[in-house]
Amino acid sequence: MIQSLTVILLYLVSLPLFALTLARQPHKDLPPWAICLSLVATETSTLTIVSVPGVAYLHGYVFLGLAVGYLLGRVAVAWWFLPLHERGATSIYRYVGQRFGTRLQKVVSGTFLLTRLLAEGVRLYAGMIPVSLLCASIGYPVPDIALLMGIVILTLAYTLAGGLKAVVWSDTLQLLLYLGGSVACGVVLFSRSETDIFHAAPMFTAGLPAFTNPFSVAGAVVGGAILSLASHGTDQLMLQRCLAAKTLKGARAAMIGSVFVVALLFALLSFVGVGLRALWPDYHGAPDALFPQFVLTLPPILRGLLVAGILAATMGSLSSAMNSMAAATKSDFFPKKTLSLRTATCFWAVLLVVTALSFSHPTGSAVVFGLSIASYSYGATLGVFLLAMVGHSRNEANGIAGFLTAVVVLAGLAMVRIEGHPIAFPWLVPAGVLATFAGARVFSQLRRMGFQK
Numbered sequence: 001m002i003q004s005l006t007v008i009l010l011y012l013v014s015l016p017l018f019a020l021t022l023a024r025q026p027h028k029d030l031p032p033w034a035i036c037l038s039l040v041a042t043e044t045s046t047l048t049i050v051s052v053p054g055v056a057y058l059h060g061y062v063f064l065g066l067a068v069g070y071l072l073g074r075v076a077v078a079w080w081f082l083p084l085h086e087r088g089a090t091s092i093y094r095y096v097g098q099r100f101g102t103r104l105q106k107v108v109s110g111t112f113l114l115t116r117l118l119a120e121g122v123r124l125y126a127g128m129i130p131v132s133l134l135c136a137s138i139g140y141p142v143p144d145i146a147l148l149m150g151i152v153i154l155t156l157a158y159t160l161a162g163g164l165k166a167v168v169w170s171d172t173l174q175l176l177l178y179l180g181g182s183v184a185c186g187v188v189l190f191s192r193s194e195t196d197i198f199h200a201a202p203m204f205t206a207g208l209p210a211f212t213n214p215f216s217v218a219g220a221v222v223g224g225a226i227l228s229l230a231s232h233g234t235d236q237l238m239l240q241r242c243l244a245a246k247t248l249k250g251a252r253a254a255m256i257g258s259v260f261v262v263a264l265l266f267a268l269l270s271f272v273g274v275g276l277r278a279l280w281p282d283y284h285g286a287p288d289a290l291f292p293q294f295v296l297t298l299p300p301i302l303r304g305l306l307v308a309g310i311l312a313a314t315m316g317s318l319s320s321a322m323n324s325m326a327a328a329t330k331s332d333f334f335p336k337k338t339l340s341l342r343t344a345t346c347f348w349a350v351l352l353v354v355t356a357l358s359f360s361h362p363t364g365s366a367v368v369f370g371l372s373i374a375s376y377s378y379g380a381t382l383g384v385f386l387l388a389m390v391g392h393s394r395n396e397a398n399g400i401a402g403f404l405t406a407v408v409v410l411a412g413l414a415m416v417r418i419e420g421h422p423i424a425f426p427w428l429v430p431a432g433v434l435a436t437f438a439g440a441r442v443f444s445q446l447r448r449m450g451f452q453k
Helices: 002-023 032-061 060-084 094-099 101-135 144-192 217-233 236-242 248-279 287-295 300-333 343-356 366-390 394-411 425-452
Strands: none
Touching: 002 144, 002 217, 002 300, 002 366, 032 060, 032 101, 032 144, 032 248, 032 287, 032 300, 060 101, 060 144, 060 236, 060 248, 060 300, 060 366, 060 425, 094 101, 094 300, 094 343, 101 144, 101 217, 101 287, 101 300, 101 343, 101 394, 144 236, 144 248, 144 300, 217 236, 217 287, 217 366, 217 425, 236 248, 236 300, 248 287, 248 366, 287 300, 300 343, 394 425
16 A cells, blocks of 8 residues: 555656646747647546446447537537637637627626536545545545645646646646557456356446436437537537637647547546456446545555546646636736636635535546536527528627527526436537527517617
8 A cells, every 4th residue: 555655646747747847848839739638638537537437337338329429510610619719719609709709708608617626626635535535545544634635735736836837737647648558457457257248248338328328329429510510629628728829720630639639538447447347346336436446456556656647637727727717817807907827716716615515426437427517608609600601690789698598598407307307418409509599589679660660
């Protein structure tokens, strides 16, 4: 156990040093491959590392099916959404402000900040669990608040010191760490299993109605494409990285390349989950506890690397969230005031700790839970962006009406059950888009009728 903790401590010391060293190199531009890896590190996080093996244990390679939809969505983002923004833009929601007005810009940006706070709170809490288990297993349990504070303070330190460049380089190093850890887990499982763990496993699931099954063919491909269009085309967290590229060509390469890297990660983690089903066929615990429990059975050094990898995923998404939330806060709400990015970053760091402490670990899959939280805002936000792109009349009041209509519709859908199951998260985004257009259209017609009188 001491060896495991030594590996983790070495990681915690070396990561900020490497990231800051790379961030302070004399060249100013971030290469597309680093932006690509940073995108994947940001979107995957701890929820992916912890939850995907549990989902694969139950359902097979279904996350690979979702990656098919992701590819379609990111190609659309690369060609239609990236050219809308200036290279180096601080906030992507300026586009909404330019098309509609600053009120709607603040509404959309505020929604991003609120949902990102909730989603990152879940991620931060999930990332703390493996470290807590490891400490408890050696007889030194650490309070949740102490672990959370330690993770946040360390991440905040290199985020403040190096800015976006340090965030991107740290994301890159962290992704390589947990990609390597996933490969090592697969090798260990292959050596331990006495059965064929390469046996066929499904890429899509059946048995549930299509609108309640996120891993059906329609849910994964169609819903996943629209979800990716929203998450990577209208989310400050993702687009901020691509806007740091020197050229539009480089930004497009990073965006499209990211889907192949995330598909590789999904494949590796799904392989681990399928392998665990062969190794532990009678497991009946919570799906998200499966992988952390397996990690505790590994040799000490590898165990330390895997826990460090989970910490890497947590810190990567956390640093990205703090940086993007601070940038959106300053640009969209205090553009002419002397709010520093450092102050805004510290403010969101404190709120993230408070939010994480307010969550208890979800009983189902945490990654599905986190995607569901984000999807409730993605639909309305994507709807507003599409209104700005294709709408003939970009009236701000119509845009606000459409956005609020989508929020109300999505809140209603959260309570809908089909055969006892909620609406699957990939379908929330297209529902929000349709509601945005419908709300804007109806409000526009009502205004015209009122003017005629």
